[in-house]
Amino acid sequence: MLDQDEQSLHSRFTDFEKFCRKKGLKMTHQRLEIYRELLTSSDHPTVEALFLRVRKRIPTISLDTVYRTLALLEEAGMTNRIQTSEGLTRFESDYGVHHHLTCKKCQKIEDFIWESFDTMLLPPELEAWGTIQTRNIVAEGICKDCLKKEKK
Amino acid sequence: MLDQDEQSLHSRFTDFEKFCRKKGLKMTHQRLEIYRELLTSSDHPTVEALFLRVRKRIPTISLDTVYRTLALLEEAGMTNRIQTSEGLTRFESDYGVHHHLTCKKCQKIEDFIWESFDTMLLPPELEAWGTIQTRNIVAEGICKDCLKKEKK
DNA sequence: GCCTTTAATAAGAATAATTCTTAAATAGTA
DNA sequence: TACTATTTAAGAATTATTCTTATTAAAGGC
CATH class of the missing domain: 1.10.10.10 (Winged helix-like DNA-binding domain superfamily/Winged helix DNA-binding domain)
Structure with missing residues (x-):
């Protein structure tokens, strides 16, 4: 590795x-x-x-x-x-298709991959819009570290 | 309507x-x-x-x-x-869950909805990260109008 | 409806991120 | 090694956003 x-x-x-x-x-x-x-x-x-x-x-x-x-x-x-x-x-x-997970508290960004999303067909209505080249997910929440701090 | x-x-x-x-x-x-x-x-x-x-x-x-x-x-x-x-x-x-489609040329942003994505279960590995609250798609490409202009 | 209190506003100064300008330095090439 | 076109460093300029302060106005009690 x-x-x-x-x-x-x-x-x-x-x-x-x-x-x-x-x-x-x-x-x-x-x-x-x-x-x-x-x-x-x-x-x-x-x-x-x-x-x-x-x-x-x-x-x-x-x-x-x-x-x-x-x-x-x-x-x-x-x-x-x-x-x-x-x-x-x-x-x-740039190292290939991936998505982002951001912590709303500490702003840390983590990457993740999700192939079943990447290979999913976009809604057919979008074809009328033009040519779509990329599609990325931005997920937000609270990371484990910040959840721990909150409990204290 | x-x-x-x-x-x-x-x-x-x-x-x-x-x-x-x-x-x-x-x-x-x-x-x-x-x-x-x-x-x-x-x-x-x-x-x-x-x-x-x-x-x-x-x-x-x-x-x-x-x-x-x-x-x-x-x-x-x-x-x-x-x-x-x-x-x-x-x-x-704010009017409910939706996603964004941006034209790289004219920067116009269009909204779209994609329920089958919204209801999809996130990869189980992400559970270890913390609590995920939102997940939005940002798609980019060239819109129909800009594609037309390019051909001229 | 008027008065009082406190929050919100307008105006412009201050700050922060990014881009531009210019003279000096350097990479690629003869 | 010398030449030429890029690229760089430095700091000025620009742009987006936030802060400061004196003034204005909303909400509630009279």
């Missing part, structure tokens, strides 16, 4: 190089580190959080570069933007 | 009065007009848009009052906040 993860991480870096070449974009130190940080972050970080993490390795990096790079990665479909109900923008690296 | 809508609109206003009384809130002209505007808007307006519409009837209303009132209504569960991928906050009056 770990091997496989590392394998896939490595191949994703290679993809990033290829991607830059193909698009005529320069492969900068900053872009690589931002992308790496996002790949290894599983907590759906905000731009600010990502900036602080990357700054440990590149102390002179600017917040603006993080914004620009994330926009770039998003456009290329390599990351997803998540608009939370707190009003903050969070990011995650 | 129209009769029923008007009926339900009227009862919702009455609810609003009751709601204010119960919470010890004052029933102001501004609050009523903002609530009315949201009830009769089906296009998921932004705060700014709502402000401009209400201003036609109350020219001196301030943007801040719209923000404050929407926060109030949201807290009471009478409206829902929708965080769009454009990064804008939109609002809709």
Whole structure:
């Protein structure tokens, strides 16, 4: 499992190089580190959080570069933007179809997969609307940790 | 159908009065007009848009009052906040379970209902997470109008 | 209906998130 | 190694949202 993860991480870096070449974009130190940080972050970080993490390795990096790079990665479909109900923008690296579960108390976001939903046919009325490309579930509630705290 | 809508609109206003009384809130002209505007808007307006519409009837209303009132209504569960991928906050009056369909081009949001999804049991693994209260689908694609424009 | 109390409002200042501007630095290429 | 076009850092500008304060108005008692 770990091997496989590392394998896939490595191949994703290679993809990033290829991607830059193909698009005529320069492969900068900053872009690589931002992308790496996002790949290894599983907590759906905000731009600010990502900036602080990357700054440990590149102390002179600017917040603006993080914004620009994330926009770039998003456009290329390599990351997803998540608009939370707190009003903050969070990011995650794109790794296939999944859904989100958010705690209303602590705002923590967890991923989950649900294949029987993914393969379900949408209501036929929606065909008249246009072409539907993605469909994601946003579920909200109170997580176990916050439920415990409430009881105290 | 129209009769029923008007009926339900009227009862919702009455609810609003009751709601204010119960919470010890004052029933102001501004609050009523903002609530009315949201009830009769089906296009998921932004705060700014709502402000401009209400201003036609109350020219001196301030943007801040719209923000404050929407926060109030949201807290009471009478409206829902929708965080769009454009990064804008939109609002809709709460009228029962439904889902959203957004056009990636023109950003228009349409509602749809899908009862067979609503009654579907969530994956059992999620029970370990905590208590799940809501689950909504956000579908994205290109609407018919934008598809037509693309062909030109 | 008028008075009092307290909450709500308007106006504009303050804050926070994001984007833009510009000069300097750097990647890719000859 | 030198050249050219991108990209970057820094900070200014913009935009959305919230806060502050003096004024206004709703609700309830008289």
